Structure formats: structure tokens, C-alpha cells
Amino acid sequence: xxxxxxxxxxxxxxxxxxxxxxxxxxxxxxxxxxxxxxxxxxxxxxxxxxxxxxxxxxxxxxxxxxxxxxxxxxxxxxxxxxxxxxxxxxxxxxxxxxxxxxxxxxxxxxxxxxxxxxxxxxxxxxxxxxxxxxxxxxxxxxxxxxxxxxxxxxxxxxxxxxxxxxxxxxxxxxxxxxxxxxxxxxxxxxxxxxxxxxxxxxxxxxxxxxxxxxxxxxxxxxxxxxxxxxxxxxxxxxxxxxxxxxxxxxxxxxxxxxxxxxxxxxxxxxxxxxxxxxxxxxxxxxxxxxxxxxxxxxxxxxxxxxxxxxxxxxxxxxxxxxxxxxxxxxxxxxxxxxxxxxxxxxxxxxxxxxxxxxxxxxxxxxxxxxxxxxxxxxxxxxxxxxxxxxxxxxxxxxxxxxxxxxxxxxxxxxxxxxxxxxxxxxxxxxxxxxxxxxxxxxxx
Ligand SMILES: Cc1cc2nc3c(=O)[nH]c(=O)nc-3n(C[C@H](O)[C@H](O)[C@H](O)COP(=O)(O)OP(=O)(O)OC[C@H]3O[C@@H](n4cnc5c(N)ncnc54)[C@H](O)[C@@H]3O)c2cc1C
Numbered sequence: 001x002x003x004x005x006x007x008x009x010x011x012x013x014x015x016x017x018x019x020x021x022x023x024x025x026x027x028x029x030x031x032x033x034x035x036x037x038x039x040x041x042x043x044x045x046x047x048x049x050x051x052x053x054x055x056x057x058x059x060x061x062x063x064x065x066x067x068x069x070x071x072x073x074x075x076x077x078x079x080x081x082x083x084x085x086x087x088x089x090x091x092x093x094x095x096x097x098x099x100x101x102x103x104x105x106x107x108x109x110x111x112x113x114x115x116x117x118x119x120x121x122x123x124x125x126x127x128x129x130x131x132x133x134x135x136x137x138x139x140x141x142x143x144x145x146x147x148x149x150x151x152x153x154x155x156x157x158x159x160x161x162x163x164x165x166x167x168x169x170x171x172x173x174x175x176x177x178x179x180x181x182x183x184x185x186x187x188x189x190x191x192x193x194x195x196x197x198x199x200x201x202x203x204x205x206x207x208x209x210x211x212x213x214x215x216x217x218x219x220x221x222x223x224x225x226x227x228x229x230x231x232x233x234x235x236x237x238x239x240x241x242x243x244x245x246x247x248x249x250x251x252x253x254x255x256x257x258x259x260x261x262x263x264x265x266x267x268x269x270x271x272x273x274x275x276x277x278x279x280x281x282x283x284x285x286x287x288x289x290x291x292x293x294x295x296x297x298x299x300x301x302x303x304x305x306x307x308x309x310x311x312x313x314x315x316x317x318x319x320x321x322x323x324x325x326x327x328x329x330x331x332x333x334x335x336x337x338x339x340x341x342x343x344x345x346x347x348x349x350x351x352x353x354x355x356x357x358x359x360x361x362x363x364x365x366x367x368x369x370x371x372x373x374x375x376x377x378x379x380x381x382x383x384x385x386x387x388x389x390x391x392x393x394x395x396x397x398x399x400x401x402x403x404x405x406x407x408x409x410x411x412x413x414x415x416x417x418x419x420x421x422x423x424x425x426x427x428x429x430x431x432x433x434x435x436x437x438x439x440x441x442x443x444x
Contacts, residue, residue, distance in 0.1 A: 009271070022141070024050040025345055027162050027177035029190050031150045033057065033124075033181030034129040034309030034326035041083040041334035043138035044430040047341045050175060051135075052147035058132075064221035064317070065121050065235070065242075066092070068324040072116040074331065075231060077425060078136055079432030087130065090121040090236055095413070097224040097400075103423065104400055107223075111411030112418055119418050121237060124323075147173075149184065149443070152193045152305070159194070159304035162181055180348040181333065182307040183326070186293050186314035194302055198295035201371055203316060204379035205231075207290040208245040208263070213277045214238065225270050229381050232270055240267035240272075244290075244317065248382040252289050260284055290315055294370060296363065301352035308333055308355070313363045316370040318378075322421050325363060331424035332358050338427070344417070369416075 006236065021369030026042055028035045039051040067075075075084045095107040109118045135141040148169040153161040153174055161176040191198070195265065224233040235242040247255060247268070260283055268275035281287065294428045296313040301305060309331035315322030328431035333437070337347045403409045 009198050022173060022175040023161075023177070025177060025178050025341060026050070027052065027175050029162060029180065029182050029320055030184035030188075030309075030311070031055075031128065031145075031265065032131070033128070033323045034311075035181075035329045036128050036135070037074075037327050038183060038308070039141060039143070039179055040131050040135040040138075041331065041426070041430045042338060042341070043135050044432075045334065045338035045342055046140055047338060048140045049175070050142040050144060052144045052149055052162065053257050054146065054148040054167065056146050056167075058128040062383065064323050065124055065237075066320050066323055067122055067127055067306035068122040068321070068420070069114060069116040069119060069418040069422060071324055071327050072120060073114055073423070074426055076115060076434065078134065079433050079434050080130060080433060083130055083134075084120075084122075084127075087122050088128045090238055092119040092121055092221050092236070093117060094410075095222045095224065095417075096219060097226060097308065099228050099397075101400075103219075104404055105405060105407075105410060106400065107413040108407065108410035109414045109415060110417055111408065112414055113179065114419075117150060119276055121235065139340065147190055149385050150193075152190065157264075157303060157409055159302060169370070176442060178304070178339065179207070179337070180305050182305065183309050184311050186310040188307065188311035190305070191307055191311055194307075196297055196299070196302070196307070197310075198292070198297045198314070200295040202374075203292045203294050204249055204382050205246040206249050206292050207317060208247060208252075209245075209288045210243050210245075210263075210281060210286050211237075211242045211288050212243055212274055213265070213280060214241045215256070215320040219272070222266070223271075226377075227270065231265060231272050231378065232267070233380070234271070246262055246378065246382065249257070249292070256284050260287075262288065264326065266357075268413060270288070274287075290317075294367060294374070296367060297417045300360075301349065301354040306333060306347075306352050306355060308359070311382035312356075313367065315367070316374065318370045318373045319417050319422055321365070321366055321417060324423075325366060328362070328420070328424040329355075329364075331426060334430070335424070336425040338429070358422075363420050369413065 014176060018298050025048040028039050028049060028051045031051050039049050042049040075081045090192055093109045094105055094107050096103055132143055147164045148167050149162045149164045151163040152159050153163060159180050160181055163174050182188050225232050231246040233244045260281055263401055264278040264281055267278045293314040296317045297307060300312045309326035310322060336355050337351055338352050340347050
């Protein structure tokens with residue numbers, strides 16, 4: 001039986017179960033960016049696919065809200081560009097950094113190749129709702145909400161499906177599947193159940209996540225503020241700044257004990273023009289701690305099981321690229337696996353290995369860059385709990401001075417973040433014509 005989910009973020013209160021002997025061809029665990037893209041693409045290949053998401057909706061306290069240029073191109077290919085453009089959004093077309101030596105532009109998206117010269121900032125639930133609505137048009141797609149996957153089914157060592165709890169009723173269920181794809185994020189329950197342990201790379205920071213009012217005459221786009229021992233990133237959300245302030249890993253409790261005034265003081269010192277509104281942070285309840293991890297599995301598959309996105313490689317927030325990589329993993333996996341799944345209703349271990357071979361190096365490359373940033377910049381600076389410098393004058397670092405002199409070079413960081421290494425294009429069978437007036441073009 002196929003259940004078509006309600007697509008609004010507040011809906012989906014009940015699970016429509018698939019019958020007594022629940023069975024699907026592909027069980028996708030987790031309805032984040034990786035899981036929803038995987039579900040949509042496989043459904044468009046005509047493969048029977050069930051996405052299990054433990055929450056009743058896509059609303060979360062924190063989900064990165066970036067939709068990168070390469071993902072915008074993917075949406076065009078899927079015939080969804082126009083529907084996406086109709087979602088209220090902000091556009092990030094340049095990234096600036098406030099250094100002690102002055103305000104400098106470090107990435108210029110107008111220099112990007114292709115149809116999109118920006119990163120879209122959209123609440124992630126709107127993005128996921130769009131994917132869920134498009135997938136619901138496919139007869140072989142099922143989304144089970146409030147389905148918390150708790151374990152794996154196995155036969156002679158092969159993974160043959162999942163065990164899950166309906167969070168609405170507390171009932172336990174089993175869903176048999178020819179292939180299980182874990183897209184359940186960096187605390188992946190499937191990974192644990194499979195006995196797979198990622199290699200952790202160590203991370204020097206956690207993040208405080210909070211909002212401050214934004215005025216119409218503030219700088220537009222994104223802004224990073226860096227000075228000895230203190231880092232924050234401001235993301236333009238129209239009438240608000242979404243702020244990410246980095247703290248030394250494990251120092252949350254110690255810093256909170258100093259009172260909320262400490263964060264207000266730090267923010268006002270770091271970004272003086274925010275000083276007149278830091279009082280809107282009333283208590284620590286306004287500040288969420290985000291635990292940062294960076295890790296990667298050696299092997300992203302087992303017999304009957306594939307892991308992609310953060311479940312295979314948790315990404316640091318450095319560069320804001322994890323969503324893009326998760327989406328690219330899903331596109332590559334669907335493209336490689338769909339032919340076998342359509343033909344024989346199963347995916348060979350050789351095909352699962354090909355997915356890892358394709359996606360391993362762009363992942364390792366990006367994580368290598370993040371590790372370098374952790375070691376060379378963030379780790380050193382955050383390890384000493386330094387007070388804010390009294391003045392904000394100084395010389396700009398040489399690479400920054402070069403990019404100011406030759407603005408063409410600002411296209412390089414823009415490309416690394418907005419497109420990334422090895423962007424994946426939608427396979428021909430997943431493409432749909434763009435509605436009249438849309439932006440998609442065939443670029444094969
Ligand atoms: C502080 C911080 C800031 C970040 N900022 C950005 C940013 O700005 N831009 C960016 O691109 N990346 C950012 N990232 C990285 C990004 O959030 C991840 O890389 C990305 O979300 C991975 O997508 P995913 O689909 O693999 O997993 P997730 O987005 O984690 O989705 C996993 C899904 O699985 C569901 N799930 C989990 N367990 C189960 C279960 N047992 N059963 C059923 N469902 C389950 C979850 O509810 C969730 O919906 C940031 C990361 C951190 C830590």
C-alpha cells in the first residue's frame with residue numbers, strides 16, 4: 001500500500017502503515033536532505049521506496065538553511081526550480097568578513113558558472129516539504145512520519161530491512177526491504193545497529209546558535225567576524241541575523257555560568273554595530289548549543305545496506321557545505337543503483353561499493369579543508385580564552401589582501417562553497433519538463 005503524505009509542515013500526525021507484512025524495495029531511513037532526495041529520485045525511477053522519518057514534520061530547531069547553487073541546478077533539472085523560487089527566501093550572493101584590519105569581501109557568487117549565481121537561504125522545512133510534495137506525485141513513493149528506526153532486520157548476515165517504532169502509538173513494526181539506505185544523520189541509529197564506527201577527526205569547537213534583529217541598512221548577505229579567540233558568523237534572514245558563535249569544545253557549561261551578559265558583551269565587542277540590540281538575548285534559553293562533529297566511515301556499505309550523507313561522514317559547519325554534499329551523495333547513489341533496483345529489485349554489493357568510490361574523494365577533500373581550518377585557525381585561537389582586543393585595527397592577512405587586489409579570485413571560495421567538488425546532475429529518467437516560464441535547461 002502506498003500512503004501519500006500530507007505536505008504541510010504541521011501535518012502527518014499518524015502513520016499509514018503498509019500492511020501486516022510490511023515490505024518495500026528500498027527503505028530510506030531519515031527524511032533530511034539526503035533521504036528526501038534519495039526517495040524522490042528512486043521513486044522517479046519507478047522503484048518502490050519508503051522513507052522513514054522519526055519526526056511528525058520537518059520543523060527543527062536547527063537545520064542548515066542553505067540551498068547551494070548546484071542544488072538549485074538540480075531542482076531545475078527535476079522541474080522544481082519554479083516551485084522552489086516561489087518559496088520566500090533570501091539570497092546570499094557575497095560573503096564578507098569583518099577582520100581586525102577592516103571589512104572585506106571574501107567570496108563573490110556573481111562569478112559562479114551556470115544558471116545560479118547565489119546560495120538561497122530558505123527554512124529547511126520548506127525545502128524538504130517541496131521534495132516531499134514532488135515525491136508524493138510518484139505512485140511508488142511512501143513517506144512514513146513518526147517512524148523511529150530502532151534496529152535492522154538480518155538474514156544470513158545480509159541486512160533485509162528495518163525495525164521501527166510508531167511514535168504516535170508506540171507500536172513496533174518491521175519493514176522488509178531489498179536495500180536499506182541510512183540517511184539518518186550524524187547520530188545514525190542504523191550505523192550503530194550495523195556495528196559500524198566512524199573514524200572521528202576531533203573538532204575544537206561547538207556552536208552557540210541564536211538570533212538578533214537585523215535592520216534594513218545593515219550589511220546584506222553573510223558576514224564572518226574573526227579576531228583572536230573569537231569567531232562568529234552572521235546569516236542574513238531578512239529582519240533577523242542568525243548568529244553562530246564558536247566556543248571551545250566542551251566549554252558551554254563553564255561559559256554559561258558567567259551569565260547571559262557575557263555573550264551580550266562578547267557580541268557587542270565583536271560586532272559593535274550590533275551593540276544596540278544584544279539585550280534582545282534575554283536568557284540562555286535564547287541560545288542553543290550545537291554539538292559539532294567531523295567523522296567518516298571507512299566503509300559506507302554492507303550487504304543490503306548503504307550509508308550516505310552525515311550518517312557516512314558528519315560535516316563541520318565550516319564552509320556550510322554539508323547539505324550540498326548530502327544531496328550530491330543521494331543523487332549519485334540513486335543514479336548508480338536505480339538500474340539494478342529496477343531490473344532485479346535488489347542492489348549488488350559491487351554497486352554499493354561504486355557509490356562509495358564516487359563520493360569518497362569529494363567528501364575527503366572537503367573534510368580535509370575543514371580539518372585544516374580547525375587546526376590552523378579555529379583550534380589555536382579558541383584554545384586560549386582570550387579577551388577581546390581593545391582596538392580593531394591591524395593588517396589584513398596576505399591571502400585576503402591578494403583577493404582584494406584581484407577580485408576575480410573571490411570566485412574561487414564562492415565556487416568551493418556554492419558548487420563544491422564533483423556536483424552531481426540528475427539522471428535523465430529523473431528529469432521533468434519545467435513548467436512554462438521556468439528556468440530549467442537541458443545541459444547534458
Ligand atoms: C552547527 C552546524 C551548522 C551547520 N550549518 C550548515 C549550513 O549552514 N549549511 C550546510 O550545508 N550544512 C551545515 N551543516 C551540516 C549539515 O547540517 C549536515 O551536513 C546535513 O544536514 C546532512 O544531511 P543529512 O540528510 O545527511 O542528515 P540530517 O540533515 O541530519 O537528516 C537526518 C534525518 O534523519 C532523521 N532521523 C534521525 N534518526 C532517525 C531514526 N532513528 N529514524 C528515523 N529518522 C531518523 C532526522 O530526524 C533527520 O530528519 C551544519 C552542521 C552543524 C553541526
